[in-house]
Amino acid sequence: MMKFVEVFAPATVANVGCGFDVFGFALDEPGDHVRITPSADSEVIISRIEGDEGRLPRNAEANTAGVVVLEYLRKIHSQQGISIELYKNMPLGSGMGSSAASAVAALVAINRLFDDILTKEELLPIALLAEKSACGTAHADNVAPALFGGFTLIRSYDPLDVIQIPVPDGLYCCLLHPDIEIRTEYARKILPVNVDLKTAVAQWGNTAGLIAGLFRSDLDLLRRAMEDHIVEPVRAPLIPYFYEVKHTALEAGAIGCSISGSGPTIFALCTNQNDAEIIADRMKYVYDAHKRNCQIYISRLNPDGPKILSEDIL
Amino acid sequence: MMKFVEVFAPATVANVGCGFDVFGFALDEPGDHVRITPSADSEVIISRIEGDEGRLPRNAEANTAGVVVLEYLRKIHSQQGISIELYKNMPLGSGMGSSAASAVAALVAINRLFDDILTKEELLPIALLAEKSACGTAHADNVAPALFGGFTLIRSYDPLDVIQIPVPDGLYCCLLHPDIEIRTEYARKILPVNVDLKTAVAQWGNTAGLIAGLFRSDLDLLRRAMEDHIVEPVRAPLIPYFYEVKHTALEAGAIGCSISGSGPTIFALCTNQNDAEIIADRMKYVYDAHKRNCQIYISRLNPDGPKILSEDIL
Numbered sequence: 001m002m003k004f005v006e007v008f009a010p011a012t013v014a015n016v017g018c019g020f021d022v023f024g025f026a027l028d029e030p031g032d033h034v035r036i037t038p039s040a041d042s043e044v045i046i047s048r049i050e051g052d053e054g055r056l057p058r059n060a061e062a063n064t065a066g067v068v069v070l071e072y073l074r075k076i077h078s079q080q081g082i083s084i085e086l087y088k089n090m091p092l093g094s095g096m097g098s099s100a101a102s103a104v105a106a107l108v109a110i111n112r113l114f115d116d117i118l119t120k121e122e123l124l125p126i127a128l129l130a131e132k133s134a135c136g137t138a139h140a141d142n143v144a145p146a147l148f149g150g151f152t153l154i155r156s157y158d159p160l161d162v163i164q165i166p167v168p169d170g171l172y173c174c175l176l177h178p179d180i181e182i183r184t185e186y187a188r189k190i191l192p193v194n195v196d197l198k199t200a201v202a203q204w205g206n207t208a209g210l211i212a213g214l215f216r217s218d219l220d221l222l223r224r225a226m227e228d229h230i231v232e233p234v235r236a237p238l239i240p241y242f243y244e245v246k247h248t249a250l251e252a253g254a255i256g257c258s259i260s261g262s263g264p265t266i267f268a269l270c271t272n273q274n275d276a277e278i279i280a281d282r283m284k285y286v287y288d289a290h291k292r293n294c295q296i297y298i299s300r301l302n303p304d305g306p307k308i309l310s311e312d313i314l
Numbered sequence: 315m316m317k318f319v320e321v322f323a324p325a326t327v328a329n330v331g332c333g334f335d336v337f338g339f340a341l342d343e344p345g346d347h348v349r350i351t352p353s354a355d356s357e358v359i360i361s362r363i364e365g366d367e368g369r370l371p372r373n374a375e376a377n378t379a380g381v382v383v384l385e386y387l388r389k390i391h392s393q394q395g396i397s398i399e400l401y402k403n404m405p406l407g408s409g410m411g412s413s414a415a416s417a418v419a420a421l422v423a424i425n426r427l428f429d430d431i432l433t434k435e436e437l438l439p440i441a442l443l444a445e446k447s448a449c450g451t452a453h454a455d456n457v458a459p460a461l462f463g464g465f466t467l468i469r470s471y472d473p474l475d476v477i478q479i480p481v482p483d484g485l486y487c488c489l490l491h492p493d494i495e496i497r498t499e500y501a502r503k504i505l506p507v508n509v510d511l512k513t514a515v516a517q518w519g520n521t522a523g524l525i526a527g528l529f530r531s532d533l534d535l536l537r538r539a540m541e542d543h544i545v546e547p548v549r550a551p552l553i554p555y556f557y558e559v560k561h562t563a564l565e566a567g568a569i570g571c572s573i574s575g576s577g578p579t580i581f582a583l584c585t586n587q588n589d590a591e592i593i594a595d596r597m598k599y600v601y602d603a604h605k606r607n608c609q610i611y612i613s614r615l616n617p618d619g620p621k622i623l624s625e626d627i628l
Contacts, residue, residue: 018518019518019522020515020518021515021519022515022518022519022522023522153519153522153523153526154519155519155520155522155523155526155535155538155539156516156519156520156523156538157516161523161538163523163526163535165526191511192511193510193511194508194509194510194511195508195509195510195511195514196507196508196509197505197506197507197508197509197544200509200514200517200518200544201334201335201336202470202471203514203518204332204333204334204336204514204517204518204521204522205335205336205467205468205469205470205521206469206470207518207519207521207522208333208336208337208467208469208518208521208522208524208525209467209469209470209475209477210522211522211525211526211529212467212469212477212479212525212529215525215526215529221469221477224469224470224475225469230511230514
């Protein structure tokens with residue numbers, strides 16, 4: 001058995017405009033690191049967390065990285081003791097898939113420790129379990145892209161059916177993270193219970209159109225199809241200057257701009273790195289002008305998902 | 315100017331399961347024929363209709379083929395007199411896009427008469443106008459595939475945005491038309507005004523999945539994604555033995571089976587001609603066993619749309 005495994009798993013943008021609960025894509029950065037070390041006893045412990053300002057639970061049963069390791073060991077009937085170190089590189093409650101990144105990094109690490117005996121398809125339900133413990137609902141639109149990389153469609157939750165969708169070359173994403181926090185549970189509670197059929201039709205025209213745009217590398221179709229008629233209007237008021245940022249990003253040439261996951265992070269999809277840098281500057285300028293703090297991230301879309309950063313084989 | 319033009323336009327299957335008001339595909343048969351002959355005066359008349367049992371309006375302003383010709387002439391500022399002959403080869407009120415086929419055949423014919431001065435994109439809004447006059451709503455999911463052929467996505471109605479989607483080779487469709495009629499207005503009136511968000515999410519997961527299945531030629535994905543959670547359950551009770559026919563078709567290997575347009579025709583998508591023939595037989599057997607009449611159609615999916623059948627150039 002290895003002495004340790006350290007794995008990176010990426011931040012993710014869920015919903016992607018029109019695809020509430022069904023679309024998500026992975027980024028190259030930021031992302032969480034998890035280091036897993038086998039121990040002599042049979043306990044699973046969180047030995048260290050950095051980057052969370054002391055806010056995440058240290059108890060393995062309550063921590064998303066701990067939950068997946070415990071469940072993984074149960075599944076393969078192992079009594080192995082494990083020490084987990086978690087290095088957070090993104091804000092909590094940001095809508096960037098923070099809990100999914102930790103869960104997926106821990107899962108890929110523990111699986112690597114056991115010679116990759118489970119497939120990614122088999123890991124996914126375990127990651128979903130952790131998402132449920134962290135957010136109250138087992139939504140897969142962060143864990144699936146964090147695990148598989150690229151752009152994923154969750155066609156169905158019951159049974160779980162994840163489809164990989166090709167991504168046009170060169171796409172970049174910029175993220176503006178306002179200095180506020182929105183709890184996923186709250187962001188879900190304010191959603192409408194019902195939507196009128198006409199709006200629903202417009203939305204599924206767009207989800208279908210967005211998939212066609214990705215297969216075709218038709219950026220103009222992506223631009224037209226990304227619009228969300230249902231969730232964005234309800235959540236935008238929670239995010240300071242959302243529409244001003246969005247308008248600025250689109251004016252500066254973003255393919256689309258909406259709320260990343262349940263927010264407050266705002267994402268803009270961009271055709272290339274140069275555009276992304278200009279667009280990120282302009283988005284940040286809106287916040288600067290209003291004297292609001294924010295963090296900016298610029299990243300290529302990540303086609304591969306998690307990465308083994310280091311491992312030490314005995 | 316030509317002495318006459320005769321054009322075929324195909325029957326179409328709208329909705330295609332999950333894609334209410336946004337998906338449609340064209341068939342090779344059945345289809346309507348329209349013959350257009352310029353006349354010396356400036357009147358537009360319907361000189362002959364066959365195959366409608368005397369039920370369609372003979373008045374050009376009230377007949378879908380007449381409406382598009384009048385609108386076309388208005389649009390190009392022509393006073394040309396036109397005589398229209400309409401040969402219906404499919405039942406009215408059947409959910410097979412009967413009015414769309416007549417409108418598209420007439421439009422392509424009159425445009426041919428004027429040397430194709432309008433593009434198909436320019437013809438589409440004229441066909442939509444006729445659909446509105448025939449059915450009360452300007453839905454495009456029959457006229458778009460009838461005009462463009464293949465499988466079309468109506469991403470948006472306002473502005474109108476029609477996307478052509480590739481179709482896997484060799485697909486066939488069988489149709490069972492029960493001997494009853496459902497008026498499109500009524501079939502729309504019984505639809506729910508609201509849908510719950512969870513069901514809407516399942517539906518847009520499916521519309522996105524169906525597009526991915528078509529691009530990938532992944533028939534198993536098509537099978538999983540075609541399911542309609544919103545419209546089929548409401549309209550199925552209007553169609554005798556719908557679920558028995560559907561179950562039979564799926565058991566016999568159909569990719570999917572649902573209501574064609576607003577019904578009562580039931581369509582089954584099949585992987586090849588041989589399967590389609592077997593599946594059509596089994597579907598018909600259900601009706602035979604219940605002593606109900608029906609017509610059966612078996613057709614390849616039509617990639618090209620309308621066809622000029624004959625023309626006589628002076």
